[in-house]
Amino acid sequence: MLEPLRDLWQRLLTWDLLPTPGPEGARRDGPLERPWRYYWDHLPKRTAGADFSARDYQEARQRAEEVARSTLGDELWRDLTLDGYLDVASTRYPGLTYRLRVGHRIQVLSAPGARSPWPYAYLCINPTYPLPELEFFAHLFLYARDGEDMLVRVAAPQPWDQRLGRTF
Amino acid sequence: MGRIIVANRRGHQLVEWSADTETAEARESILEAERILREARDKGCAVSKKVGTQHVLDDAPFDPYAEEYQIIAPIAGGA
Numbered sequence: 001m002l003e004p005l006r007d008l009w010q011r012l013l014t015w016d017l018l019p020t021p022g023p024e025g026a027r028r029d030g031p032l033e034r035p036w037r038y039y040w041d042h043l044p045k046r047t048a049g050a051d052f053s054a055r056d057y058q059e060a061r062q063r064a065e066e067v068a069r070s071t072l073g074d075e076l077w078r079d080l081t082l083d084g085y086l087d088v089a090s091t092r093y094p095g096l097t098y099r100l101r102v103g104h105r106i107q108v109l110s111a112p113g114a115r116s117p118w119p120y121a122y123l124c125i126n127p128t129y130p131l132p133e134l135e136f137f138a139h140l141f142l143y144a145r146d147g148e149d150m151l152v153r154v155a156a157p158q159p160w161d162q163r164l165g166r167t168f
Numbered sequence: 169m170g171r172i173i174v175a176n177r178r179g180h181q182l183v184e185w186s187a188d189t190e191t192a193e194a195r196e197s198i199l200e201a202e203r204i205l206r207e208a209r210d211k212g213c214a215v216s217k218k219v220g221t222q223h224v225l226d227d228a229p230f231d232p233y234a235e236e237y238q239i240i241a242p243i244a245g246g247a
Contacts, residue, residue: 063179
């Protein structure tokens, strides 16, 4: 009785007819995890899944630093480590600057006379799947510099700063 | 040798291919790299390409002679 039901359930999962939770799907992927295939909203904030060990977190953060450094280049990486943030001037809204900090909301700075389209000074933007903070910082920098329209489309204005929920 | 940096919770993982070798294995590695980029884009990811010493967002078709691509996570607003 249970065996046919179990078989049917496995087939449904294989056909991807039902949304698959991230950690379970990632295990099915094999050596290369493809997180865009799965949903991750059920995970507690700033975590990567129950199957992640302390060592996994540590290794992920180390790898993220390598990539962030290589994505930003030496000069920007030096600025980030010295100042603790990177500023990206808006090309869409003259006088506006996006201040990016690792693991935090984007701060919108307005030059005198410049008008911000948002009612609050912070923009909350998360990756749709869990990533180390530094890895996502590099992504956010690319969106701010090269894909501002996308950033503007999804940004959720907030009155205060806070750590992001989908990074760790 | 080209490579894709696949950002995920592991920090990232690498997919490599060779455009300079005429073997079946090399050809398959190019096709696989192209498939991964296409799938990620179809699912809402952005892609960056290394140009000179830095990455820039890129929406051009896969170039097997590119040095490095990176799959950029889709973004969403909210805490």
